[in-house]
Amino acid sequence: MSGLNGPVAGVLGWPVTHSRSPLVHGHWLRRYGLRGAYVALPTRPESLETAFRGLQALGFVGGNVTIPHKEAALALADAATPRARRIGAANMLLVRDGGIEADNSDGFGFIENLRAAAPGWRADAGPALVLGAGGAARAVVASLLDAGCGELRLVNRTRARAEALAEALGGPIRVLDWGEAAAAAGGAATLVNCTSLGMAGAAPFDLPLDDAAPGALATDIVYAPLRTPFIVAAERRGLATVDGLGMLLHQARPGFAAWFGAEPEVDEALRAAALAA
Structure with a gap:
């Protein structure tokens, strides 16, 4: 899957309509003139494994994980970073050739x-x-x-x-x-x-x-x-x-850089975009 001929990432959660992540990543994609998309992926707990594997099957480059899936996502991952294992939860996923790697950028x-x-x-x-x-x-x-x-x-x-x-x-x-x-x-x-x-x-x-x-x-x-x-x-x-808003904005930086290839900046324009919901 590609968004405007670019990479696609998304956020898995239940519910997920409250998530400001699509606003954050959408703002950065527009600001840096990048092709791609970031979408909300409403995922019931009983459907998490199917959705998780679907990221790879549909060609997603990765995504975020929010409540209530952070611990379960770590368990489902094919690999995990040391910090994700130490924290015991994942909030960020990277789709690799060998599977899905879990990471945690909350800290x-x-x-x-x-x-x-x-x-x-x-x-x-x-x-x-x-x-x-x-x-x-x-x-x-x-x-x-x-x-x-x-x-x-x-x-x-x-x-x-x-x-x-x-x-x-x-x-x-x-x-x-x-x-x-x-x-x-x-x-x-x-x-x-x-x-x-x-x-x-x-x-x-x-x-x-x-x-x-x-x-x-x-x-x-x-x-x-x-x-x-x-x-x-x-x-x-x-x-x-x-x-606490800045924690949300800064935790998104590593994922955006990995998925879309640009180091994003957190500034007042981004804060305004995140608060627009």
Whole structure:
């Protein structure tokens, strides 16, 4: 399959209508004058393997994988990068002659977002506090450790899940009870929310940030809305904040480069395009 005589990639998810990836890649294709297409591929869980193999059969160059398929896609892949295996999930697929290779660029997107939006930020500037222990948190924790974070405080409402994540990744991770989260913010240089607290249908955001140092940086991986309850609470404390949209945009860069052959740029025009939905 080719899009306007060019490569075709797509995003597999269920549901997938909410995905902004087609907007992001479509913007880049137009900006760089490239032939090709990037399409949404609604894929029910029970049909994932068929759709997965269909990418190769239909001549796709690759694609992205979103909820709820990231772990299953890794298991289906013919090969996987070390970072995908370490994180335990795939968000990016590359169709090769020998099969489909799984990769994970979520951690890359997280770190690049902070570096771009907060020049001078360093993972080794001090302890990091990560709230949550789900799949996204795993990518965030791995990327912070790889970037040089020397102390990572991990807090989750279900402590056992946080302990399992810490054991799987290894490194200087300190698991704390949820009741210790407010105190754990004290002295932390980076605070990351990987939970849905405060969002519609979720428990209210009830974590006081009074102990957070004024010079700390707070970021949320959620980008709809841009100013989440966590970001609002951090702003009230006077912390520097970075919204989660940039993580989505930067994680798309490696895939676009691999599929369409151009190194794309994340700028305000791209942010506007991604928010147009």
